[in-house]
Amino acid sequence: MEKTSTRGRPREFDTEQALAAALRVFWTKGYEGASLTDLTDAMGITRPSLYAAFGNKEALFRKALDLYGEEKLAYVGRALAAETARGVASNLLYGAIDTVTGDECRGCMGVMASVSCQSAEESIREDVSNRTESSRKALVARMEQAIADGDFAAPVEAETITRYLLAVLQGMAVQAGAGANREQLQQVAEATLAIWPSR
């Protein structure tokens, strides 16, 4: 993947560091809202360097999405490992609060790309949609397990409870993007857990 030839002039900037800066820009301004000038300014490199290192804007966004998934959504995988459905929900809700209320990176990139990016490259929305869908399926599987474990008092459908929980999480991301603070999001999380239909 990465060119590792030893010949020629070595790169003067750190690729990972530049990618992290690009992620922050995409996170705050969205795909279409982030111009190449915004990106290169934040990354500290010139346009040709960006194209040489990352291909183009879309490829850079995809790599930023990869980094986002690895760093910022790691809590999702850990959340699924909780012992009960309530534990999974709790982990997801409070993990989302941490991710969604950054110092300057507010909201969720997946939500941004789903709601915005309407006129953007269809392939990007498709990519984000696929990532979201795979997480959703994992959560459905975990909820089926919880149902088999007898976690839920009343009978529930795994698809239904998953889609409901995702809606709450996405709604929290929306409110965070609109300026909600941590305390207000904790209210949502506590209310959700207070009426969560399982032990």
Added chain:
Amino acid sequence: MEKTSTRGRPREFDTEQALAAALRVFWTKGYEGASLTDLTDAMGITRPSLYAAFGNKEALFRKALDLYGEEKLAYVGRALAAETARGVASNLLYGAIDTVTGDECRGCMGVMASVSCQSAEESIREDVSNRTESSRKALVARMEQAIADGDFAAPVEAETITRYLLAVLQGMAVQAGAGANREQLQQVAEATLAIWPSR
């Protein structure tokens, strides 16, 4: 507000009809995603006509928001008139489904503007934020009334239950924007009502 002088050449297009077309474009593509070419093509008018009739793109968007609030969010006012908190929630949830799953206008403009429009005119986000906040306060007041009426079994805070319900509604809008169909959103609504903490 509107020029009603009888002198001069009369306008050849219907202002309200053109505004409705602009609303559809803004709804599907967002504020920044909707170009003047998109707008004028859909409205069937030329650029100078648009600027003469509506001022500029931002003013047109605001008037489209007004129309959106009057036509598409009328159900919110009716929802608040329900007799119980559960009735309010039910009306809001199912009303949102109707609004959010149009034939070609999917999602919620308020959610779009909150999540997207990060780099757009700050005044627009502020405007949308104010509109959302006023609806939120009305819902808080209705929930306080419901608490006083003894609607809720367990003790709840009006601010908390409001923010929770809004999160579910916003999450449904996100899922609609991502392609969820009516049946899937009905699952979310039913799940929300099934665990709703009031009679």
Added chain:
DNA sequence: CATATTACGTACCACTCGATATGGAAAAGA
């Protein structure tokens, strides 16, 4: 009819967008 007022249509403005061609600087191997 004459004139004022308004709307329409074309053609264009300055600007920004994402993306590149080009030329020189720097570092490796021969």
Added chain:
DNA sequence: TCTTTTCCATATCGAGTGGTACGTAATATG
């Protein structure tokens, strides 16, 4: 040292952006 390879920087590309100047057509008032 010489060549090759790669990187960096300037300067630009064509396309598209929101917004307008200007000339013409159409209607109402006098």
